[in-house]
Amino acid sequence: MKQLSTKVTSNAHGQDSSYFLGWEEYEKNPYDEIKNPNGIIQMGLAENQLCFDLIETWLAKNPDAAGLKKEGQSIFKELALFQDYHGLPEFKKALAEFMEEIRGNRVTFDPSKIVLTAGSTSANETLMFCLAEPGDAFLLPTPYYPGFDRDLKWRTGAEIVPIHCSSSNGFQITESALQQAYQQAQKLDLKVKGVLVTNPSNPLGTMLTRRELNLLVDFITSKNIHLISDEIYSGTVFGFEQFVSVMDVLKDKKLENSEVSRRVHVVYSLSKDLGLPGFRVGAIYSNDEMVVSAATKMSSFGLVSSQTQYLLSALLSDKKFTGTYLNENQKRLKIRQKQLVSGLEAAGVTCLKSNAGLFCWVDMRHLLDTNTFEAELELWKKIVYEVKLNISPGSSCHCTEPGWFRVCFANMSEETLDLAMKRLKEYVESTDSRRLISKSSHERIKSLRKRTVSNWVFRVSWTDRVPDER
Amino acid sequence: MDLLSRKATCNSHGQDSSYFLGWEEYEKNPHDVVKNPHGIIQMGLAENQLCFDLLESWLIQNPDAASFKRDGQSVFRELALFQDYHGLSSFKKALADFMSENRQTRVSFDSNNLVLTAGATSANETLMFCLANPGDAFLLPTPYYPGFDRDLKWRTGVEIVPIQCTSSNGFHITKLALEEAYEQAKKLNLNVKGVLITNPSNPLGTTTTQTELNILFEFISKNKNIHLVSDEIYSGTAFSSSEFISVMEILKTNQLENTDVFKRVHIVYSLSKDLGLPGFRVGAIYSNDKDVISAATKMSSFGLVSSQTQYLLSSLLSDKKFTKNYLRENQRRLKNRQRMLVTGLEAIGIGCLKSNAGLFCWVDMRHLLSSKTFEAEMDLWKKIVYEVKLNISPGSSCHCEEPGWFRVCFANMSEETLKLALKRLKKFVDNGTLSRSCQVGESQSLKSSRKKTTTTVSNWVFRLSFHDRDAEER
Numbered sequence: 001m002k003q004l005s006t007k008v009t010s011n012a013h014g015q016d017s018s019y020f021l022g023w024e025e026y027e028k029n030p031y032d033e034i035k036n037p038n039g040i041i042q043m044g045l046a047e048n049q050l051c052f053d054l055i056e057t058w059l060a061k062n063p064d065a066a067g068l069k070k071e072g073q074s075i076f077k078e079l080a081l082f083q084d085y086h087g088l089p090e091f092k093k094a095l096a097e098f099m100e101e102i103r104g105n106r107v108t109f110d111p112s113k114i115v116l117t118a119g120s121t122s123a124n125e126t127l128m129f130c131l132a133e134p135g136d137a138f139l140l141p142t143p144y145y146p147g148f149d150r151d152l153k154w155r156t157g158a159e160i161v162p163i164h165c166s167s168s169n170g171f172q173i174t175e176s177a178l179q180q181a182y183q184q185a186q187k188l189d190l191k192v193k194g195v196l197v198t199n200p201s202n203p204l205g206t207m208l209t210r211r212e213l214n215l216l217v218d219f220i221t222s223k224n225i226h227l228i229s230d231e232i233y234s235g236t237v238f239g240f241e242q243f244v245s246v247m248d249v250l251k252d253k254k255l256e257n258s259e260v261s262r263r264v265h266v267v268y269s270l271s272k273d274l275g276l277p278g279f280r281v282g283a284i285y286s287n288d289e290m291v292v293s294a295a296t297k298m299s300s301f302g303l304v305s306s307q308t309q310y311l312l313s314a315l316l317s318d319k320k321f322t323g324t325y326l327n328e329n330q331k332r333l334k335i336r337q338k339q340l341v342s343g344l345e346a347a348g349v350t351c352l353k354s355n356a357g358l359f360c361w362v363d364m365r366h367l368l369d370t371n372t373f374e375a376e377l378e379l380w381k382k383i384v385y386e387v388k389l390n391i392s393p394g395s396s397c398h399c400t401e402p403g404w405f406r407v408c409f410a411n412m413s414e415e416t417l418d419l420a421m422k423r424l425k426e427y428v429e430s431t432d433s434r435r436l437i438s439k440s441s442h443e444r445i446k447s448l449r450k451r452t453v454s455n456w457v458f459r460v461s462w463t464d465r466v467p468d469e470r
Numbered sequence: 471m472d473l474l475s476r477k478a479t480c481n482s483h484g485q486d487s488s489y490f491l492g493w494e495e496y497e498k499n500p501h502d503v504v505k506n507p508h509g510i511i512q513m514g515l516a517e518n519q520l521c522f523d524l525l526e527s528w529l530i531q532n533p534d535a536a537s538f539k540r541d542g543q544s545v546f547r548e549l550a551l552f553q554d555y556h557g558l559s560s561f562k563k564a565l566a567d568f569m570s571e572n573r574q575t576r577v578s579f580d581s582n583n584l585v586l587t588a589g590a591t592s593a594n595e596t597l598m599f600c601l602a603n604p605g606d607a608f609l610l611p612t613p614y615y616p617g618f619d620r621d622l623k624w625r626t627g628v629e630i631v632p633i634q635c636t637s638s639n640g641f642h643i644t645k646l647a648l649e650e651a652y653e654q655a656k657k658l659n660l661n662v663k664g665v666l667i668t669n670p671s672n673p674l675g676t677t678t679t680q681t682e683l684n685i686l687f688e689f690i691s692k693n694k695n696i697h698l699v700s701d702e703i704y705s706g707t708a709f710s711s712s713e714f715i716s717v718m719e720i721l722k723t724n725q726l727e728n729t730d731v732f733k734r735v736h737i738v739y740s741l742s743k744d745l746g747l748p749g750f751r752v753g754a755i756y757s758n759d760k761d762v763i764s765a766a767t768k769m770s771s772f773g774l775v776s777s778q779t780q781y782l783l784s785s786l787l788s789d790k791k792f793t794k795n796y797l798r799e800n801q802r803r804l805k806n807r808q809r810m811l812v813t814g815l816e817a818i819g820i821g822c823l824k825s826n827a828g829l830f831c832w833v834d835m836r837h838l839l840s841s842k843t844f845e846a847e848m849d850l851w852k853k854i855v856y857e858v859k860l861n862i863s864p865g866s867s868c869h870c871e872e873p874g875w876f877r878v879c880f881a882n883m884s885e886e887t888l889k890l891a892l893k894r895l896k897k898f899v900d901n902g903t904l905s906r907s908c909q910v911g912e913s914q915s916l917k918s919s920r921k922k923t924t925t926t927v928s929n930w931v932f933r934l935s936f937h938d939r940d941a942e943e944r
Binding site for chain 1: 473474475476477478479517519522525526529533536537538544546547549550551552553588589591592595599600601602603604606620621624625695697734742746747748749750751759761762765768769771772773774775776777778779782
């Protein structure tokens with residue numbers, strides 16, 4: 001009889017294991033401006049480090065919030081004892097209003113429909129537990145965040161069936177792709193319980209278009225299934241267009257109090273917009289009372305620290321701060337993204353046109369030796385080892401076309417981004433000249449590389465390190 | 471097609487629903503010394519409110535810890551970005567040392583074998599996910615913390631089979647009871663994956679004895695695939711550190727380090743009871759099995775401890791002067807407060823199980839029951855809630871086999887409030903004795919009206935089983 005559960009022994013989260021090689025290498029040799037200027041630059045981490053100064057200034061002006069005081073009086077005891085899974089009311093109110101602000105106050109969020117969770121990692125898993133039985137499936141457009149394989153499937157037993165999106169139309173979701181995914185699930189004998197999208201998208205950095213959102217709402221209506229919209233990047237929209245939430249679409253279609261609206265759920269978090277992944281603040285928003293009720297009880301397994309709820313309720317209740325922050329955050333992200341895009345252009349590399357997120361979806365297909373995932377992995381290894389940049393290969397995001405990479409821009413200084421672009425340009429230029437010489441020995445090298453890649457993948461699949469950052 | 475999962479709709483955590491009646495009533499009419507002196511006194515909440523002054527002084531003397539500063543420099547950014555599921559190493563080290571201190575350094579804990587989780591609630595569920603498959607069973611001695619029904623079973627699909635303990639021997643675990651539970655599991659076709667104990671015990675308030683620990687270790691030595699999980703969340707509430715024996719000590723004294731038993735013993739801890747910080751969500755799993763540590767670490771992604779909180783507490787617990795003083799003072803105050811409750815109850819002719827730990831007493835009110843039944847226990851409990859205006863926890867909610875036992879908390883209120891509670895109870899008991907003697911003659915009509923009461927209880931139970939309020943506090 002087995003001593004540990006199958007969840008532990010099956011290692012069901014080790015799928016795109018080669019992905020972790022980059023992480024390992026980075027950890028061994030991390031770039032530091034002063035201490036290690038030739039080290040690997042981390043561009044695989046979707047962190048928002050651009051606006052800490054704004055938060056730090058606010059903290060300095062409002063010491064009570066972190067100091068566990070309210071109007072100069074200590075509230076330490078009340079917070080220390082506060083473990084109500086309904087959450088701190090002031091915090092849920094402030095969070096609801098913040099979510100409204102991000103959506104231009106076009107839609108309203110009722111604080112009583114919010115369930116607080118320890119990060120959106122917890123929110124997504126909890127929603128799976130509430131909406132799906134083991135063996136049920138959710139449809140997800142590819143490419144998607146690698147963490148979903150663990151978050152949605154591992155302990156829940158739910159399955160993911162991909163909705164294949166391709167570069168032919170900018171990776172947008174089409175009706176035929178949706179239907180194909182649904183039929184594929186049926187072929188695999190899986191009951192489809194819903195669709196999960198990330199909007200704005202990780203790794204694409206694009207907002208879902210109104211057309212796609214309408215398509216999704218129509219689809220779930222006809223199939224009588226759920227729609228989860230993970231809007232964790234909603235505050236990172238920097239394009240000219242406004243962010244259109246699934247809640248906007250429900251309102252525009254006059255479906256707010258309909259039965260369909262009870263099957264639409266939003267996931268949020270402060271990890272990306274506010275750059276606070278360490279504080280573990282996530283939320284589920286649902287119009288279905290039973291989902292809110294069950295999810296609230298389940299949140300016992302991952303409550304937000306009351307110390308943190310209090311701090312953030314003070315921060316988010318300050319409307320002057322939130323208005324300035326959201327504005328400034330957009331501005332800085334836009335500038336930084338432009339820096340990356342032009343840097344890549346200078347290296348002859350393009351990206352998917354993006355208007356949100358903390359990363360670009362970069363097209364390196366022309367740098368592949370062959371139009372294969374093996375070639376993508378080879379290119380990636382070169383970029384990690386020779387160019388010394390850790391970026392995320394599209395295969396780790398279940399992209400169906402080789403050659404795409406996610407490159408983050410908001411987790412480093414301008415100077416570091418410049419350096420990264422310089423290194424890439426140098427590599428591309430040298431590769432171009434090298435490729436002309438080695439074309440003849442190409443076949444021999446191809447077979448060699450294939451074997452080595454497989455071994456690496458095998459070895460790394462048992463590594464203990466999983467990057468939980470998105 | 472079912473739109474929601476069975477987990478969401480079955481409400482499998484609504485079992486002892488009548489339990490929540492007391493909570494509801496308390497919420498409607500909570501006692502307040504000034505604003506509502508006749509309200510219901512909350513004695514069903516195992517909180518430790520006795521040492522906040524010590525924590526608050528420390529915070530005043532060490533303002534950096536809460537303000538994201540280290541040596542006057544801001545560490546806000548590092549903390550804001552820190553989401554490594556291996557946890558803040560300074561915090562894990564401080565926590566490991568604190569756990570060792572709690573055991574008078576008779577054993578030491580390696581911080582690499584610690585997994586941080588959002589509270590012991592998360593730790594216990596995570597351990598179940600790691601050690602058991604859906605349909606497997608864990609054996610738990612009764613009475614046990616009602617929350618285990620949800621924490622261990624709900625999303626994991628694991629079953630609990632009770633190890634029946636009785637007042638005949640102070641509710642100690644016996645070899646016979648353990649084996650009977652094992653056989654019962656087999657009869658139910660359940661694969662037993664382990665035993666889970668709470669030491670010191672909730673709701674008994676007693677430390678697990680050497681004899682009991684020997685029985686448990688013998689059991690898992692014999693059954694090579696069975697784990698032992700020891701929830702030691704109340705370890706710092708043992709009035710005398712020498713009386714608390716951790717399973718880690720047994721491993722050491724019996725020199726089990728190189729045996730396979732070593733990897734099958736796991737501890738759960740939390741700062742919710744010893745430090746009185748349930749709101750901060752700080753729990754931990756300790757295991758000598760590298761695979762368990764590895765899997766539990768990954769699973770902790772679903773319930774990490776806020777880095778803001780890890781930092782504050784790593785400062786606090788690294789202050790050895792503070793921790794030494796705190797542990798000693800905490801023990802002293804708890805002991806005094808428990809004595810106050812015990813003597814107060816004695817004066818009313820109510821006995822408790824002799825306890826040496828915890829934030830509550832296991833109170834014997836069997837003699838106040840109108841009949842030796844759980845219905846009578848419910849009746850008595852309702853009277854205590856509505857008439858005496860005390861919310862205490864009925865033994866049936868803890869799966870106690872024998873009716874008439876109640877868990878009564880003493881560390882979540884002031885001395886004055888405790889005295890008031892005892893006064894009210896005395897009044898009720900004195901009056902009760904009077905009214906019971908009147909009732910003997912009318913037993914028939916009472917019996918039928920009681921029957922009606924039973925029906926009403928069932929309705930309440932039914933209604934409450936869909937109530938949204940769940941007392942998640944232990």
